[in-house]
Structure formats: structure tokens, C-alpha cells
Amino acid sequence: MNEPNRPASPVELHHELTRIWGAHPGFGQLAAVNHTTLGRRFIVTAFLFFAVGGILAMLVRAQIATSHSAFVGPEIYNQIFTMHGTVMMFLFAIPMFEGFAIYLLPKMLGTRDLAFPRAGAYGYWCYLFGGSILLLALAMGAAPDAGWFMYTPLSSKPFSPGINADVWLIGITFVEISALSAAVEVLVSILLVRAPGMSLDRMPIFAWYMLVVAVMILVGFPPLILGSILLEVERAFGWALFDPARGGDSLLWQHLFWIFGHPEVYIIFLPAAGMVSTIIPVMAGRELLGYRWVVLAAISVGFLSFGLWVHHMFAVGIPHLALAFFSAASMLVAIPTGVQIFAWLGTLMSGRPRFNVPMLFLCGFFFIFVLGGLTGVMVAVVPFDLQVHDTHFVVAHLHYVLVGGFVFPIMAAAYYWLPHLTGRQPMFQLGHAVFWLVFIGFNLTFFLMHLTGLLGMPRRIWTYPESYGWDWLNLLSSIGGFVMTIGFALFVLDIVLQMRFGPKTGRNPWGADTLEWATPVPPTDYGFASIPIVTSHRQLAEDPDLPRKLAAGEGLLGFARRNWLETIAVDMITGAPRQILLLPGRTFLPLGTALATGLFFVSLLLQVYPLAIAGIVLTIAVFWLWTRHPARTADLGPLPVGDGTMLPVHTESGHAPSWWAVVFLLLADAALFGSLLFGLIFLWVVAPGWPPPEVLFNSTAFALIAMACLAGAAGLGRLALRAARRGAVGWALVWNRFLAAAHAATLLLLAAILTTAPDPTAHAYAGVTAAILVYILVHAAVGLILALHVWQACRRGHVSAARSLDLMIGRLWHDYTAVAGVIGLGTILGVAAAIGQPGAG
Amino acid sequence: MTLAIRPAFLLVIALGYTLWGGALVVLYGVLSLGCVFGWEEVMLGPLTLQRGLLLLLWLLSVLVIALLSWQTCAWLQAARAGRPTPLARFTLWLAAACSIAAAGATLFMGLPILGASACI
Numbered sequence: 001m002n003e004p005n006r007p008a009s010p011v012e013l014h015h016e017l018t019r020i021w022g023a024h025p026g027f028g029q030l031a032a033v034n035h036t037t038l039g040r041r042f043i044v045t046a047f048l049f050f051a052v053g054g055i056l057a058m059l060v061r062a063q064i065a066t067s068h069s070a071f072v073g074p075e076i077y078n079q080i081f082t083m084h085g086t087v088m089m090f091l092f093a094i095p096m097f098e099g100f101a102i103y104l105l106p107k108m109l110g111t112r113d114l115a116f117p118r119a120g121a122y123g124y125w126c127y128l129f130g131g132s133i134l135l136l137a138l139a140m141g142a143a144p145d146a147g148w149f150m151y152t153p154l155s156s157k158p159f160s161p162g163i164n165a166d167v168w169l170i171g172i173t174f175v176e177i178s179a180l181s182a183a184v185e186v187l188v189s190i191l192l193v194r195a196p197g198m199s200l201d202r203m204p205i206f207a208w209y210m211l212v213v214a215v216m217i218l219v220g221f222p223p224l225i226l227g228s229i230l231l232e233v234e235r236a237f238g239w240a241l242f243d244p245a246r247g248g249d250s251l252l253w254q255h256l257f258w259i260f261g262h263p264e265v266y267i268i269f270l271p272a273a274g275m276v277s278t279i280i281p282v283m284a285g286r287e288l289l290g291y292r293w294v295v296l297a298a299i300s301v302g303f304l305s306f307g308l309w310v311h312h313m314f315a316v317g318i319p320h321l322a323l324a325f326f327s328a329a330s331m332l333v334a335i336p337t338g339v340q341i342f343a344w345l346g347t348l349m350s351g352r353p354r355f356n357v358p359m360l361f362l363c364g365f366f367f368i369f370v371l372g373g374l375t376g377v378m379v380a381v382v383p384f385d386l387q388v389h390d391t392h393f394v395v396a397h398l399h400y401v402l403v404g405g406f407v408f409p410i411m412a413a414a415y416y417w418l419p420h421l422t423g424r425q426p427m428f429q430l431g432h433a434v435f436w437l438v439f440i441g442f443n444l445t446f447f448l449m450h451l452t453g454l455l456g457m458p459r460r461i462w463t464y465p466e467s468y469g470w471d472w473l474n475l476l477s478s479i480g481g482f483v484m485t486i487g488f489a490l491f492v493l494d495i496v497l498q499m500r501f502g503p504k505t506g507r508n509p510w511g512a513d514t515l516e517w518a519t520p521v522p523p524t525d526y527g528f529a530s531i532p533i534v535t536s537h538r539q540l541a542e543d544p545d546l547p548r549k550l551a552a553g554e555g556l557l558g559f560a561r562r563n564w565l566e567t568i569a570v571d572m573i574t575g576a577p578r579q580i581l582l583l584p585g586r587t588f589l590p591l592g593t594a595l596a597t598g599l600f601f602v603s604l605l606l607q608v609y610p611l612a613i614a615g616i617v618l619t620i621a622v623f624w625l626w627t628r629h630p631a632r633t634a635d636l637g638p639l640p641v642g643d644g645t646m647l648p649v650h651t652e653s654g655h656a657p658s659w660w661a662v663v664f665l666l667l668a669d670a671a672l673f674g675s676l677l678f679g680l681i682f683l684w685v686v687a688p689g690w691p692p693p694e695v696l697f698n699s700t701a702f703a704l705i706a707m708a709c710l711a712g713a714a715g716l717g718r719l720a721l722r723a724a725r726r727g728a729v730g731w732a733l734v735w736n737r738f739l740a741a742a743h744a745a746t747l748l749l750l751a752a753i754l755t756t757a758p759d760p761t762a763h764a765y766a767g768v769t770a771a772i773l774v775y776i777l778v779h780a781a782v783g784l785i786l787a788l789h790v791w792q793a794c795r796r797g798h799v800s801a802a803r804s805l806d807l808m809i810g811r812l813w814h815d816y817t818a819v820a821g822v823i824g825l826g827t828i829l830g831v832a833a834a835i836g837q838p839g840a841g
Numbered sequence: 842m843t844l845a846i847r848p849a850f851l852l853v854i855a856l857g858y859t860l861w862g863g864a865l866v867v868l869y870g871v872l873s874l875g876c877v878f879g880w881e882e883v884m885l886g887p888l889t890l891q892r893g894l895l896l897l898l899w900l901l902s903v904l905v906i907a908l909l910s911w912q913t914c915a916w917l918q919a920a921r922a923g924r925p926t927p928l929a930r931f932t933l934w935l936a937a938a939c940s941i942a943a944a945g946a947t948l949f950m951g952l953p954i955l956g957a958s959a960c961i
Contacts, residue, residue, distance in 0.1 A: 324953030
């Protein structure tokens with residue numbers, strides 16, 4: 001196929017690309033899927049939630065500003081501090097960096113969009129709807145009130161009988177869909193969707209950080225999702241999981257929560273560190289010192305952060321040696337963090353720093369975050385932690401880490417990238433006043449909390465007697481909080497003034513060398529009119545004329561072909577071009593799918609279970625419609641990209657981004673499954689009330705046959721794929737039919753086992769066993785749906801020797817299901833056999 | 842020797858720390874099981890069964906990750922002897938550095954086995 005005609009002028013190219021990539025005005029905006037729009041939406045929505053969280057913080061400070069305060073009662077106070085933590089962690093911090101990542105990454109990577117625009121849009125709607133559920137509950141006085149980490153038994157039904165805890169468990173799980181979808185999208189995009197020539201050593205440092213963060217989300221979030229599901233099942237259906245009287249253990253919740261919760265701190269910090277690593281070199285006027293050391297440090301922090309979770313549980317009675325393992329890991333993580341800080345300081349020292357507003361906020365970050373890090377090392381030491389556990393000292397520490405490590409860098413980032421977002425320059429130097437108000441207010445608020453903590457003030461108390469002598473410290477803390485709030489209000493005013501009245505800025509006002517500054521400002525929907533070929537990790541510095549060349553269509557894909565949304569996928573390591581990625585355009589499907597998903601979650605919350613089932617069916621049905629986009633009935637073959645190179649489209653390539661997306665989703669899935677198995681072993685070893693009164697003995701034959709069916713389905717999936725690759729689509733259909741039958745048989749067998757299994761409300765053994773069975777059952781059901789999809793694709797001519805992507809994805813799923821099924825059923829049988837023996841357990 | 846840097850090499854970069862994570866889980870798990878099943882009361886010469894097992898697993902973990910570090914350093918040295926591309930130099934260095942850091946982390950993390958009380 002010949003290269004399409006190039007537009008006569010850059011303006012014509014701009015108009016054609018805008019027509020293809022842009023969303024329609026009015027209601028059409030709800031169909032937008034491009035990353036610039038979604039990134040902006042995430043950022044603005046997260047900032048609105050930040051405002052809500054900030055107002056809640058002011059209410060907290062108003063309540064404890066003085067002793068014997070009658071501002072709010074304990075019930076409302078519990079809701080306020082719980083929602084403050086929940087909103088800030090789940091509805092502000094995570095979505096805010098997701099927004100920045102979604103907005104910036106494709107531009108930094110020199111590409112037109114992320115790999116899965118519709119998944120990004122779906123994630124945004126899930127975030128908005130899930131967050132709205134929480135805010136609605138707050139407005140109705142039914143917000144969560146058991147603290148942002150929802151410890152059982154406080155959050156269990158007997159002690160939280162209302163809907164409050166359910167709102168947290170269901171609302172947050174809904175929101176976490178957006179975190180997982182963003183993680184997969186970001187991970188696949190960084191690895192595969194970059195400008196040709198952008199090898200790993202030429203990647204912008206922010207992309208390295210986000211690569212680490214995306215993997216952390218995929219491994220760190222599933223334990224919390226599992227914990228939330230199990231606790232909700234216990235609350236709604238009475239299953240025994242965390243109840244010590246029935247073989248459960250509230251410590252299981254703490255483990256599941258903090259396996260998520262501690263990496264979460266670094267999941268929030270690392271994107272901010274990526275922004276710091278991006279901005280400091282620009283402000284210093286030199287390259288980042290020790291690029292590869294910083295990459296090493298980011299990877300090290302990412303891994304080590306998974307070895308710290310028990311340091312939140314130092315006071316629960318774990319043996320000294322176990323505490324020492326986690327104490328050691330907690331100290332170790334300070335080393336790579338220190339490497340980054342010294343790299344940043346070294347960059348500043350060896351450059352000629354400009355002291356402007358972003359730089360001011362970075363200085364504030366250094367000061368506050370280092371203080372937070374030092375108190376972090378203090379609480380990593382077990383004897384000290386036991387003294388200050390659950391006091392305001394810990395509240396001060398976590399705010400120094402999170403506000404210092406995230407909010408200050410985000411403020412720096414906001415001032416740094418606002419000219420890119422708005423196309424305008426700031427006015428009146430209000431940023432300086434914003435900085436000093438926030439900096440002084442923050443330290444006044446939280447430094448004093450170290451002192452109230454050391455004086456013994458517990459966190460989360462709604463009032464205290466005058467005789468304790470905490471009054472003046474708390475009053476000053478509250479005054480500091482209000483000063484900080486005035487600073488943030490001024491920040492909003494500054495942005496509004498800049499957007500409305502700021503003078504227009506030119507391209508690259510900071511003289512940066514990352515590629516996001518090679519796009520027009522404010523950016524267009526398509527980002528780059530043509531895609532750059534990268535030859536250096538300082539491409540923009542070495543070729544300052546690059547923005548003009550790209551706008552003129554002198555890069556790759558500098559044309560509008562068949563109304564396609566095209567970009568290029570590359571080799572993960574070398575950045576050599578491999579595929580043309582055909583992206584979906586504007587569509588209401590993500591919104592529709594999120595509404596269907598919302599129906600499921602709201603029905604669960606209201607305990608209208610038939611409607612919840614309808615929500616699941618509807619969600620699957622709408623997802624099914626998503627598959628229409630890449631489906632084709634004929635091979636396109638290799639197509640030109642503009643420099644004489646011919647590339648296949650992704651649906652006709654070996655390992656397309658969607659295949660990798662499933663690989664990474666299965667990584668998250670495996671993390672959830674591993675947590676479930678951990679739960680069974682943990683309860684067996686640690687929980688009181690074991691061995692259980694009844695074990696699963698009478699289903700061994702069914703379980704073995706189910707394992708054989710799952711293994712058979714995996715084998716049949718391979719045969720079907722092999723047949724399709726030979727062009728024998730008829731045989732692929734035949735094998736696929738057997739595959740569907742194997743999954744259907746597994747479903748029946750597992751249902752039969754479940755009906756005869758011990759009562760899951762009687763003992764935690766039965767509860768976790770049933771949960772494992774349901775996990776395998778759900779996977780077999782999805783396997784069946786995938787088989788039906790392949791059947792439809794084959795019948796409609798969407799499968800050929802070149803177009804076998806659906807079968808490749810199916811094979812991945814069937815393989816995983818077989819492995820997980822054999823492990824899960826094997827574990828159930830093994831534990832039953834061990835418990836059944838006299839003296840075991 | 843020249844080593845082709847393929848996408849699977851990303852797994853080598855992550856392998857050292859993955860083994861570190863595995864070692865942490867295994868040590869914590871064995872400690873918990875040992876405390877439940879009374880391994881701290883069973884003496885094996887100067888050591889309890891519990892501590893002996895933990896020492897063995899810890900040293901084994903350190904050894905395995907150290908071997909990985911040695912191998913990745915050998916790849917890096919071999920590449921440096923030729924004319925490696927900046928990309929090859931970067932990825933090989935990163936794999937070696939991650940492995941060495943993971944080995945150091947495993948060594949440090951297990952030091953308390955030498956002294957801390959196991960089941961109290």
C-alpha cells in the first residue's frame with residue numbers, strides 16, 4: 001500500500017487530525033477518550049476532592065482546637081476524620097498523579113495517546129461515580145466512620161451496624177477500578193507506545209518512575225480489593241472471615257490492608273519524585289545528575305516498599321524477630337530515598353538554579369519531606385514506635401511524608417506545567433504568597449503535632465480535658481491549618497487569574513528538554529501532528545526546531561489516513577518501531593460501561609442483589625461492544641508510516657499492547673489470588689478456634705475432575721490458536737467449542753462442590769475455602785465468555801492466520817485459570833487432608 | 842561475549858529484588874509456622890531447629906542473589922570489553938546494580954536472625 005497523500009499545509013494537517021481525534025462539543029464531550037482531556041478531568045476532579053478533604057480537615061481542627069469543644073459530637077467527628085483520610089488518599093492523591101501521568105506521559109514519550117484510551121475514560125467515570133457515592137453518603141450523614149483503614153472488628157457488622165462501612169468498602173473498590181485500569185494503561189504505554197528510537201536509556205525519568213508505580217499498583221492494590229470484598233461478604237452475608245469467635249482473625253484485615261497500605265505511601269511519593277526529577281534539572285539548567293542511579297533508586301524503593309507493611313503493626317504482638325525483619329526493611333528504604341535526594345541536591349549544586357515559584361515549592365518539599373523521613377526512621381525503630389503508636393506524633397509524621405512528599409511537589413508541578421495546560425503565563429507573582437502561606441501554615445499545624453503526640457495525645461479522639469495541657473499546642477495547630485487553607489484558596493485564585501487573564505505563553509517557556517514541550521500549548525487533541533524519531537534523551541535541547549518540524553508533518557505518520565487514529569508501538573528495550581497502533585476514537589461506551597458498573601456497586605450497597613446481577617450482566621454486555629472497534633474481516637498487511645518503513649497494524653502483530661495488558665492484569669489477578677491463599681494459611685496457623693468443626697472431604701473426585709477440565713481448556717486454547725495461525729479457522733472453531741464445554745463443565749463441578757461444602761458462615765475455614773472456589777468459578781466463567789467471543793469472531797470472519805489476537809488473549813486467560821485452579825483446588829484438598837488428620841492444625 | 846538485550850531482560854532487572862521479596866515472605870512464613878509447631882523448643886546442637894532453619898534459608902537466599910549479582914556483573918564486564926551501545930551498557934548496569942542492591946538488602950534484613958528472640 002502506498003503512503004497516503006500528505007496535507008498541503010500544517011494548518012490543513014491540524015484541521016484533519018483535530019476532526020479525527022477531537023470530541024464533539026456539548027454532550028459530545030462525554031464521549032471524549034483522548035488523554036489530554038482525560039488527564040485534565042482527573043486533575044480537576046482530584047483537586048475538587050482535595051478541597052473537600054481540606055474542608056473536612058478544617059472541621060477536625062476546629063473540633064480539637066480547644067478542650068471540651070462542642071463543635072461536633074463524636075459520631076460526626078468519626079465520619080469527618082475517616083472521610084478526610086479516605087478522600088485524601090483515594091480520591092485526591094492517587095487520581096491526581098494518575099491525571100498528571102495520563103496528561104503528560106504520551107507527550108513526554110513522543111506519541112499521540114496512551115495504549116487504551118477507552119480504558120482511561122472508563123477509569124475516570126468509575127473514579128467520579130465511586131467518589132460521588134462517598135460524598136453523597138457524607139452529605140446524608142452515613143459516611144464511613146471507622147477510620148480510613150477500617151480495622152476490624154470496629155468495621156464489622158456488630159460494631160458498625162449501619163451502612164457506613166459498606167459505603168467505604170464498596171465505594172473504594174469502585175474507585176480502585178480506575179487505579180488498576182490506569183496502571184495497566186500506563187505500564188503498557190511506557191513499555192510499548194513510545195516514539196521510535198526512544199530506547200530505555202533515553203526514556204524521560206518521569207516515565208521510569210511511573211513504570212515502577214504502575215507495577216506497584218498492580219501488585220499492591222489487589223490485597224486491599226480482596227480484603228474489601230471479604231469484609232463486605234462477611235458484613236452482608238455473615239461469612240466467617242475476620243471474626244475470632246468463628247476461626248477468623250482481625251489481624252488478617254490488618255495484613256491485607258497494609259500489604260496495600262505501605263506501598264501506597266510510595267505509590268503516592270514516587271510519581272511526585274518523578275516530577276521533582278523532571279523539574280529540578282530544568283530549574284538548574286543542567287541534566288539530572290546520576291540518571292541511572294535515580295532509576296536504580298526508584299526501582300529499589302518500589303520493591304523495598306513491599307517489605308515494610310508490618311511496621312504499621314508493631315504494636316499487635318508479632319514476635320520480635322519478625323518485627324526485626326520489617327524494621328530492617330524500613331531502614332533500608334531510606335537508602336534509595338537518600339540517593340534520590342542527593343542526586344537532586346547535586347543537580348542543583350552543579351547547575352545554576354532559578355528561584356522561581358516551582359523551585360520554591362521544591363525547596364519546601366526538601367525541608368518537609370526530609371523531616372518526615374527522619375521521623376519515619378524514628379518510628380521504624382520498634383521501641384520508639386511502641387511509645388508513640390496511635391498518637392499525634394504518627395499523624396504529624398504521616399503528614400510530613402505525604403504533604404511534603406506529594407502536595408509540595410504537586411504544587412511545584414502545577415506551577416511548572418500550568419503554562420502547558422493553559423497556554424498562558426502566571427500573573428502577579430501570587431505563587432510566592434501561596435508558597436509562604438502553605439509552608440508556614442503547614443509547619444505550624446504539623447510540627448506542633450509531634451509535641452502533642454509526645455505529650456501523649458492519641459489520634460482520633462474527639463475531645464480532651466483541659467488539665468492535660470494540650471490546649472495551646474492544639475490551638476496553634478488549628479490556626480496553622482487555617483493559614484494553610486488561605487494559601488490553597490489563593491492558589492485557586494492564581495490559577496483562575498492565569499487561565500482568564502494570563503498573557504499567552506510561547507512553546508517551551510522554561511527551556512526544558514522533555515518532549516511534552518514540543519507540542520502546541522495548550523495541546524491539541526492529537527498531541528503531535530507527526531511522531532518524532534528520537535536519537536537522544538535530550539531531543540528537544542539538541543533540536544530546538546523539533547516542534548515546528550513535527551507540526552509540519554515532518555515526523556512519522558504525518559498524515560490523516562482513512563480517518564484512523566494512528567500511533568506507533570515499539571520494542572520495549574530498543575524503541576525500534578514494531579506496529580501501527582490503531583486507537584479507538586470518541587465513544588460513549590466507557591461512560592455506559594461505568595454506569596452499568598455503577599448499577600452493580602450501588603445495588604450491592606443497597607443490598608438489592610437481583611439488580612446487582614443485572615448490573616454485572618449489563619457491564620459484560622457493554623464490554624462486549626468494545627470488541628467491535630479493532631475487528632476486521634480482511635488483513636491490512638504492512639502499511640507505510642512515512643519514512644519508507646512499513647509496519648503491520650497491531651491486530652496483525654505478534655504481541656499487541658492488548659495482549660500485554662492481559663499479562664499485567666493477570667499479574668494483579670495473581671496478587672489477589674496469592675493474598676487469598678495467604679489468608680487461608682494465615683488463619684490456619686494464627687487464628688483461634690482451629691481446627692474447624694467440619695472440613696471439605698466429600699468432593700475430592702469433583703475437584704480432581706475440575707482440575708482436569710481446566711487443564712484441558714488450557715490445552716484446547718493452544719490447539720485453537722495453533723489452528724488459527726495455520727489459517728484453519730474451522731478447526732479453531734472446533735477446538736474452541738470443546739474449550740467452552742470444558743469451562744462449562746468446570747462451572748457445574750465447582751457449583752456442585754460449593755453446594756456440599758461446609759457452611760461459610762460457620763467457620764473461617766469454610767469462608768475462605770468458599771472464597772477460593774468462587775474465585776476459580778469466576779475465572780472459568782470468564783473463560784467461557786472469552787470462548788464465546790472467539791466463536792463469534794471466527795464466525796464473522798474476524799480471525800485469520802494474521803488476525804489471531806483474540807485467541808492469543810484467550811490462551812493467556814485459559815492458561816492462568818488452569819494454573820490458578822489447580823493450585824487453588826490443590827490447596828483446598830491439601831489443607832482439608834492436613835486438618836482432617838488427628839493433631840493437625 | 843555479547844548479550845542480546847531482549848524484552849525478557851527486564852525480568853533479569855527485577856529478578857534480584859523479586860528473590861529478596863520471596864526471601865522475606867519465606868522467612869516470615871517459616872518463623873510463624875515454627876512458632877506454632879514448637880520448632881523453637883527442638884534443639885539441633887547449639888541452635889534450635891527454628892533458628893537453624895531460618896539461618897539456612899537466609900544464607901541460601903543471600904547466596905542465590907549473590908550468584909545472580911555475580912552473573913550480571915560478568916555480563917557487564919564482558920560487554921565493557923567489547924564496544925557496547927549506551928543502551929546495552931545502561932541495561933546491563935541496571936541489572937547488575939539491582940542484583941547487588943537486592944543481595945545487600947537480603948543480607949541486612951536477615952541479620953536479626955543471629956540474635957532476636959524468635960517467638961516472643
